Amino acid sequence: MEFAELFGSFGDVFGSTEGVRVFSAPGRVNLIGEHIDYCGGRVFPAALSLSNTVLARRNGTRKVRMYATDLKIKAEFDLDDIDAARSLRWGSYQAGVAKELAGAGVVLRGADMVFDSTLPFGSGLSSSASIELATGLALLSLADNFSEMRPKLDNVQLALIGQRAENRFCGVNCGIMDQFASAMGKAEHAILLDCATLEYEYVPLKLGDYSLVLANTHKKHTLGASKYNERRAEVEEGLKLMHRALPEKQFANLCDYSENDFTDAKRVLDTEPLIRMRVEHVIRENARVNKAAEALKTGDLARFGLILKEANDSIRYLYEVTGDELDAMFEEAQYFDYCLGSRMTGAGFGGCTVNIVPTALTQEFCAGLGKRYEARTGIKPEFYVCAVGDGARELSI
Numbered sequence: 523m524e525f526a527e528l529f530g531s532f533g534d535v536f537g538s539t540e541g542v543r544v545f546s547a548p549g550r551v552n553l554i555g556e557h558i559d560y561c562g563g564r565v566f567p568a569a570l571s572l573s574n575t576v577l578a579r580r581n582g583t584r585k586v587r588m589y590a591t592d593l594k595i596k597a598e599f600d601l602d603d604i605d606a607a608r609s610l611r612w613g614s615y616q617a618g619v620a621k622e623l624a625g626a627g628v629v630l631r632g633a634d635m636v637f638d639s640t641l642p643f644g645s646g647l648s649s650s651a652s653i654e655l656a657t658g659l660a661l662l663s664l665a666d667n668f669s670e671m672r673p674k675l676d677n678v679q680l681a682l683i684g685q686r687a688e689n690r691f692c693g694v695n696c697g698i699m700d701q702f703a704s705a706m707g708k709a710e711h712a713i714l715l716d717c718a719t720l721e722y723e724y725v726p727l728k729l730g731d732y733s734l735v736l737a738n739t740h741k742k743h744t745l746g747a748s749k750y751n752e753r754r755a756e757v758e759e760g761l762k763l764m765h766r767a768l769p770e771k772q773f774a775n776l777c778d779y780s781e782n783d784f785t786d787a788k789r790v791l792d793t794e795p796l797i798r799m800r801v802e803h804v805i806r807e808n809a810r811v812n813k814a815a816e817a818l819k820t821g822d823l824a825r826f827g828l829i830l831k832e833a834n835d836s837i838r839y840l841y842e843v844t845g846d847e848l849d850a851m852f853e854e855a856q857y858f859d860y861c862l863g864s865r866m867t868g869a870g871f872g873g874c875t876v877n878i879v880p881t882a883l884t885q886e887f888c889a890g891l892g893k894r895y896e897a898r899t900g901i902k903p904e905f906y907v908c909a910v911g912d913g914a915r916e917l918s919i
C-alpha cells in the first residue's frame with residue numbers, strides 16, 4: 523500500500539493518525555548456506571525490498587492492538603498477560619517479541635499498530651522474521667526507557683530477540699539467519715554471516731547484466747508443522763556421531779568439522795545412513811558457502827551459478843527438504859540455458875527458488891518457467907525480480 527492509503531487505514535481502525543511513526547523490516551532470500559545456521563555454519567542471505575511496514579503509536583493503555591491490512595484481521599494482547607497471546611491465529615510473533623523485550627528490561631507501552639506486508643506469507647522469504655524485527659523496533663522505539671535501552675539493543679540484539687521469540691513463544695526452533703538478515707540487510711549487498719560468532723561481512727551483489735529472480739511455487743510451507751524441528755534433532759544426533767568417530771575433536775558445532783573430517787568419520791557415520799546424509803549436507807554446504815562467496819567477489823557468476831545448483835542437489839537428496847513443487851520449479855528452470863543457477867531458498871517443503879537470469883530475459887524466463895511449472899503441477903506460480911534492500915529501520919515521513 524502507498525503511505526497515504528496506509529495512514530487512511532490506520533485512521534479507519536484506530537480513530538486518528540496523530541503521532542503515528544513508521545517502521546519497516548525486510549524479508550530475505552538466502553543465496554546459499556541452507557539449514558546450517560543452526561549448526562554454526564556460514565550463510566549468505568540478502569535482505570529484500572519486499573517487507574513489512576508497521577505504523578505505530580502509543581495508545582495510553584496496557585494493550586497492544588494490531589491490524590493486518592492483507593488479512594484484514596485485528597488482534598490484541600495485554601502487556602500484563604502476554605502468554606495469553608500464544609493462541610492467537612495472527613499476532614503471536616508480535617507478542618513473543620514483546621515478551622522478550624520486556625524480559626530484556628524494556629519498559630513497554632501499549633500501542634496501536636497497523637501491519638502492511640508486501641512479502642508473501644509462508645513462501646520461504648522470512649515474512650515472520652520481518653514481522654518480528656519491525657515489531658521489535660517499533661515497540662522498543664515507543665518504550666519508556668528507549669534512550670537507555672537502544673544502545674544495548676542494537677539491530678543485532680533485536681535479531682536475537684526475534685529468534686528467541688520464535689523459539690520460545692512460537693515453538694519453531696529456527697536459527698539466526700532470517701532475523702539477522704532482516705535486521706542488518708544492506709541495499710545491493712549480500713551478508714556473509716558466521717552463525718557461530720555472528721561476525722559478518724557485506725559482499726556487493728555484483729551481478730552485471732544478470733538479476734536474481736524468485737520463483738514462488740505457491741506451495742505453502744508451515745514451518746512449525748514441517749519437518750524443520752525434526753532436522754534439527756537429526757543434526758544433533760550427527761554431532762554426537764562425529765564426537766564418537768573423532769574423539770580427539772570434540773567440536774561444539776557440526777560446521778566446525780571439515781570435509782576431510784567427514785571422510786575420516788565415515789565408518790562410524792555409515793552405521794546411521796540417514797544421519798550420515800544430513801551430516802554430509804551440512805559439512806559440504808558450509809564449504810560451498812565460502813566457494814560461492816569467493817566466486818561472487820571475483821565476479822565469476824557462471825561458477826557461482828554452478829555452486830548453487832550443486833547446493834540444490836545436496837538439500838534435495840541429502841537433506842530431503844524440497845518436495846515435488848520445489849523440485850519441479852528447479853528442474854523446469856534447467857530448460858533455460860541462459861539461467862546460470864537455480865536453487866531452493868529458505869526452510870524448504872514449498873516456498874521459492876532463486877534463479878540467476880540475464881536481466882534482459884527476466885520476462886521471458888518468468889513467462890516460460892511459469893507455463894512449464896503450471897503444466898506440470900497445476901499450480902500457478904508467481905515471480906519477483908529481486909531488489910536487495912536495507913535492514914530494519916524507522917522511515918521518515
Ligand code: GLA
Nearest residue numbers: 556557696697698699868869
Ligand atoms: C528457516 C529458518 C532459518 C534457517 C532456514 C534454512 O528460514 O528460520 O533459521 O534455518 O530455514 O536455512
